[in-house]
Amino acid sequence: xxxxxxxxxxxSGDATFPTLVEITDEELEEIGMVLGLRRHFDLSVYxxxxxxxRVAIRMRSTRCLDxxxxxxxxxxxxxxxxxxxxxxxxxxxxFFRNPSMFEKLRTDVIPxxxxxxxxxxxxxxxxxxxxCAGGEEPYSLAIxxxxxxxxxxxxxxxVIVGTDIDPETLQGARQGEYNEDRLRDVPMEIRERYxxxxxxxxxxAPDIREMVTFLQGDITDVGGYxxxxxxxxxNTLIYFNRHDQEKILHGIADCLPAGGILVLGKSESLVxxxxxxxxxxxxxxRIYRRI
Amino acid sequence: MRIPIGxxxxxxxxxxxxAVAFSPRLVGLLGYSAEISNILGYVVAMTVGLxxxxxxxxxxxxxxxxxxxxxxxxxxxxxTHDVAIRHSSLPDETHELAELxxxxxxxxxxLVGHIKNGSGQLSESAREINSxxxxxxxxxxxxxxxxxxxxxxxxxxxxxxxxxSKTIREIAISIELxxxxxxxxxxxxxxxSLTAQHGGALAGESLERMKEFFDHQxxxxxxxxxxxxxxxxxxxxxxxxxxxxxxxxxxxxxxxxEAVRAGEYGKGFAVVADEVRKLADGSxxxxxxxxxxxxxxxxxxRGMHETIQESTRTIREGKKNIDVTASAFQEILKTVLETxxxxxxxxxxxxxxxxxxxxxxxxVDEIAKVADDNATATEQVSAAIExxxxxxxxxxxxxxxxxxxxxxxxxxxxxxxxxxxxxxxx
Ligand SMILES: C[S@@+](CC[C@H](N)C(=O)[O-])C[C@H]1O[C@@H](n2cnc3c(N)ncnc32)[C@H](O)[C@@H]1O
Numbered sequence: 283x284x285x286x287x288x289x290x291x292x293x294s295g296d297a298t299f300p301t302l303v304e305i306t307d308e309e310l311e312e313i314g315m316v317l318g319l320r321r322h323f324d325l326s327v328y329x330x331x332x333x334x335x336r337v338a339i340r341m342r343s344t345r346c347l348d349x350x351x352x353x354x355x356x357x358x359x360x361x362x363x364x365x366x367x368x369x370x371x372x373x374x375x376x377f378f379r380n381p382s383m384f385e386k387l388r389t390d391v392i393p394x395x396x397x398x399x400x401x402x403x404x405x406x407x408x409x410x411x412x413x414c415a416g417g418e419e420p421y422s423l424a425i426x427x428x429x430x431x432x433x434x435x436x437x438x439x440x441v442i443v444g445t446d447i448d449p450e451t452l453q454g455a456r457q458g459e460y461n462e463d464r465l466r467d468v469p470m471e472i473r474e475r476y477x478x479x480x481x482x483x484x485x486x487a488p489d490i491r492e493m494v495t496f497l498q499g500d501i502t503d504v505g506g507y508x509x510x511x512x513x514x515x516x517n518t519l520i521y522f523n524r525h526d527q528e529k530i531l532h533g534i535a536d537c538l539p540a541g542g543i544l545v546l547g548k549s550e551s552l553v554x555x556x557x558x559x560x561x562x563x564x565x566x567x568r569i570y571r572r573i
Numbered sequence: 574m575r576i577p578i579g580x581x582x583x584x585x586x587x588x589x590x591x592a593v594a595f596s597p598r599l600v601g602l603l604g605y606s607a608e609i610s611n612i613l614g615y616v617v618a619m620t621v622g623l624x625x626x627x628x629x630x631x632x633x634x635x636x637x638x639x640x641x642x643x644x645x646x647x648x649x650x651x652x653t654h655d656v657a658i659r660h661s662s663l664p665d666e667t668h669e670l671a672e673l674x675x676x677x678x679x680x681x682x683x684l685v686g687h688i689k690n691g692s693g694q695l696s697e698s699a700r701e702i703n704s705x706x707x708x709x710x711x712x713x714x715x716x717x718x719x720x721x722x723x724x725x726x727x728x729x730x731x732x733x734x735x736x737x738s739k740t741i742r743e744i745a746i747s748i749e750l751x752x753x754x755x756x757x758x759x760x761x762x763x764x765x766s767l768t769a770q771h772g773g774a775l776a777g778e779s780l781e782r783m784k785e786f787f788d789h790q791x792x793x794x795x796x797x798x799x800x801x802x803x804x805x806x807x808x809x810x811x812x813x814x815x816x817x818x819x820x821x822x823x824x825x826x827x828x829x830x831e832a833v834r835a836g837e838y839g840k841g842f843a844v845v846a847d848e849v850r851k852l853a854d855g856s857x858x859x860x861x862x863x864x865x866x867x868x869x870x871x872x873x874x875r876g877m878h879e880t881i882q883e884s885t886r887t888i889r890e891g892k893k894n895i896d897v898t899a900s901a902f903q904e905i906l907k908t909v910l911e912t913x914x915x916x917x918x919x920x921x922x923x924x925x926x927x928x929x930x931x932x933x934x935x936x937v938d939e940i941a942k943v944a945d946d947n948a949t950a951t952e953q954v955s956a957a958i959e960x961x962x963x964x965x966x967x968x969x970x971x972x973x974x975x976x977x978x979x980x981x982x983x984x985x986x987x988x989x990x991x992x993x994x995x996x997x998x999x
Contacts, residue, residue, distance in 0.1 A: 329956060374962045
């Protein structure tokens with residue numbers, strides 16, 4: 283080999299690819315403390331196992347071998363704090379996720395809500411999505427209302443609010459642009475009516491976007507709940523530990539009037555002492571009515 | 574022997590200068606006139622200089638030209654041609670340059686080949702990972718659905734358990750009620766049985782008294798009969814006295830008649846006979862009175878007898894009633910005892926039932942706990958699945974980017990031609 287020849291076979295050393303990181307409870311607590319101090323983000327309300335996995339992802343990405351290294355990185359680097367927070371909160375969502383649930387709302391729930399509101403006019407009808415991620419769920423509600431209840435919408439003022447803890451995700455929600463994979467459950471004609479195809483993105487029609495208000499809010503802040511007629515809190519409780527689930531559900535029960543509706547995710551349930559406060563409307567779709 | 578180009582220039586220069594310097598003298602040897610020799614000298618010197626210069630620079634520019642061509646084709650991406658420079662016994666920098674360009678070309682060729690291979694593989698792997706991620710996403714979706722199904726089951730279970738435990742609790746409450754009622758009944762039955770016993774005892778006592786009464790009555794009747802018989806005897810005596818008085822009266826009458834006949838003498842006697850007759854009359858009257866009195870007594874005693882008879886009948890009636898009452902009490906006692914027995918056994922049974930329903934409540938609570946655990950577990954799985962979905966989405970996204978990068982890289986090295994057969998980009 284000539285003296286000037288380059289060495290092209292890079293050694294695929296494992297040093298650059300750290301294996302699975304094990305995070306202990308104490309380490310998680312340490313990271314949680316940084317998050318709490320810098321972002322007012324409370325790690326302890328979530329299921330610890332899940333949080334450990336999520337933190338491990340960031341640690342591997344940043345090549346931190348242990349929690350203290352990662353903590354000092356967090357102290358120095360605001361961007362990493364953003365990334366960590368984004369990784370910790372999982373934003374999987376879909377338009378019309380579980381279509382049968384929306385169908386049930388359309389046939390069995392929403393007509394009654396409008397009817398009750400039309401009898402005692404003056405108040406707006408309030409829909410609230412807790413943990414709304416990229417806005418897919420509140421927008422789906424808005425589309426549903428626009429499609430099937432346009433008459434009611436003219437007669438009754440209707441408010442749809444989406445709250446989430448993650449500002450970046452909310453920003454995306456306000457923009458209302460989505461990749462195709464978020465629209466998998468959207469029927470073709472709805473897709474054509476309410477979305478504009480631009481390159482790889484689908485842009486939601488402005489009149490639907492205007493129907494939804496997005497607010498940043500922490501679901502564990504039970505005191506700041508909005509009085510609502512229908513609360514949809516789907517696939518968000520699963521990340522929380524039992525105790526906080528119960529607290530959140532009691533908070534929701536408190537902000538609903540008698541006859542108000544609660545919708546949960548398909549694998550979530552009314553835990554412990556909350557169950558007696560609701561009666562099922564459709565247990566399969568996890569739709570409950572406040573007693 | 575390597576001679577640097579500078580030296581070659583100097584040597585060439587020196588040769589030309591020498592040629593110029595020596596050519597007039599050589600031309601002079603030809604014997605032309607001085608002027609012609611002079612001109613010829615210049616001509617020869619210039620010719621020699623030109624020839625030498627041409628020969629030298631031709632060799633030199635040929636090499637430079639080859640190098641330029643090679644650099645140009647490399648710059649255009651063609652790495653297939655080697656730099657061919659004629660071998661020289663006196664190599665200079667151009668030869669070194671050629672060698673270095675060759676080496677560079679070789680290295681570039683290796684690099685490009687490597688990148689081409691690598692980016693191809695990279696793009697392929699990225700695509701593979703991407704499609705795997707999508708596939709995992711899809712199957713994760715299926716798992717999610719299955720979990721939702723399970724969770725639905727768990728929810729239904731929880732609801733049924735809720736209902737069941739409510740029902741059981743209600744049952745337990747009614748069982749408890751039954752038990753309480755049964756206990757009350759048993760107690761009441763016991764009280765009733767006491768009362769019935771008391772009543773029975775009282776009835777027995779009444780019967781006892783009645784028997785005494787009958788005994789007494791019998792005695793009275795007996796005495797009464799005796800009294801009647803004695804009365805009859807007295808009557809008979811009174812009759813006898815009456816008879817005697819009547820006969821005495823008759824005798825006295827006869828005696829007075831006789832006395833009248835006897836005259837004076839019989840006067841005294843007549844007085845006695847009259848006295849006797851009067852006495853006999855009195856006796857007869859007394860006897861008649863006695864008879865009357867006895868008759869009255871008899872009348873009265875008959876009435877009394879009848880009254881006694883009457884009351885005996887009534888009392889006998891009463892006795893029959895008391896008998897019925899006593900046997901009724903007996904009957905009541907029997908029934909009440911039976912009731913008590915039954916009530917007690919109901920109480921016992923319902924206690925057992927209560928224990929059973931307590932156990933049932935416990936079992937249902939346990940089932941509820943299991944259902945709850947189930948719900949928790951499915952929820953956990955669901956969270957993990959959601960996490961996985963998120964990861965897969967991220968992965969799909971980054972592998973897409975990675976594939977794009979690989980493609981860009983591959984496009985960037987595309988214009989480099991590495992082997993002769995392959996088409997170059999330009
Ligand atoms: C998986 S998404 C659910 C999206 C949507 N509801 C659905 O079912 O498709 C969960 C959302 O909860 C949000 N979240 C997590 N922790 C939260 C908190 N403490 N307060 C409010 N939102 C939170 C996350 O940012 C995320 O967008």
